[in-house]
Amino acid sequence: MSLYLEHVSQQFGQTPALRDITLEIKKGEFIAILGPSGCGKTTLLRAIGGFIKPTEGTIRLDETIYSDGHTMVPVEARDLGMVFQSFALWPHMTVEEHVRFPMESKRQKHLSAEEKRRAVEQAIANMGLLPYAKRLPGELSGGQRQRVALARAIVGKPSILLMDEPLSALDAELKISMRREIQDIHSQTGATIIYVTHDQSEALAMADRIIVMKNGAIEQIGTPQEIYASPRTEFVASFVSKCNMVQGKWRDHQFHVAGSTLVYEDQAIAPVFKEKGIYPVRPEQFRLSRTGQGLAATVTNRQYNGREIQYSLRCANGWFTVYTGCEAMFQPGEEVRMILKDQEGAGR
Template structure:
């Protein structure tokens, strides 16, 4: 059975083109993260899939049933999906249990007995760790607990599609990491197709089976987390999914010669054509090694941020600012002259092998 298909979908807000000819084919049970900056169209795409917006052009189908097209529109409540919002969207007068029970009151579930509904609510509360809190009101819960209520409400009816619109953005960093694991557990438990909208590349890399990078209403690149990280296809994708430094130089066949030192030869067999056209070589911050020797690109430490196991350095190099991640014990001071050494490590060998 086919999964969710978005075919040549476009949508405009007045004169603004929010979506421009978007095509996606998402498998049943796949976890797809839609990643991009504010205003790129990712939430509009989610709302079109959910039925909150009708596309101006294109077709949305799920398991061969048309959800949206030029002459067909299936209302939100008749689509087999659940939704987790950026805000928790909880009613202050309803208990945790009442929130989870609410979706089962829909006419879609009128054929389910009261006992079966209660059993579904009990299973869901247990799955998200809320059994002991089921009689509390939202005002008596922490941020993480409120988000669990939102998740439970979305999955209690076992939807085939689960739409998530930046569900962790209101939480602090520690809770965000914890909730990532919760969402992964829910994905494994339910087997639902998840479409997860975020501007946080760390969330997308950590959880998704595939990442769709969007920019200006169009798809910039899509692939597995490993693929989009190791093989960026555009300069935007390279810079948005983690940092990427662009070393200037000259391409000679499959090899790249850095401007400052032609003896620095980088293997470029796996580098996208766009970077060849730009006469640059993309280097991730962890690929550079800082040294005081006589090899590598000349640089000067402009800033440093201590992060425990890592130190993040900003280095003036080639007339611009490069980012370098060094080990927590590789101490340099602001103003120090350094060399940026790029070696073909096991990391780079892996990139060429993928």
């Protein structure tokens, strides 16, 4: 079943939190809603979940209206599971009791006691929690508590799983592990997942499509590859992996770099960049060299992380970030050339 949002807007007093959101989320999709704090992503998730009623617009699951001007289906009556940033676990309830709790709702009244018991046991087993079924949250690690929240969300086999920054409270290594867990849940259950995050790496790694939001509106919707390689706005280019914005002038299908004789060829650059005289370049699209045809720059900072080196550079065209391999190393203060990899030799 597809989820439809049609001209959804949300006002809090005089403040617009959502601005005319229209989109279709297909059955079984993994959708990441990405954006900075205050962009409206959590408000959008709360509207889908039934925690708030939109000021305007319609939310429906196929032909079942969840919210519109006349209808507001309560949270417990929607075919949804939810995972929160805080895990939302009760300290006095065991793992088993947490996972059993959703099975007592009216939505599950058609199931027999034995069917409910098997569903709870299966959800606990799927999350690797059988040895901890009788433990309280205070006796579990952060990753185990997150698995309890996930088991509770999937036990009723909802059509849609809503996840609000579920990994933000975990350390970096555990986040990577839990990403795999969530991807496994997606493939095993076939549920539609709507995943709110401000972490671009999470969105790029897991989602089928990404919705990038800014100031309550959708900036761009696309696959991770489309969002990363073909940003349609300056905000998307700068928010997702911090594109370098090379200044210059567009003439026909060529970009003349300001302050140099360099000419870059059009690589399906979006019209908004051409209007502003900008050529967006991802940090890994430049290579650094001590000689050659490229933008003259000075290394101002170097950060080594084992797999790559991140450089900050200053040149007449602005401040830039470049990611390189570890085969060569440049020192802060050193003069270098930034060469666009796929257009080496273009323009002299």
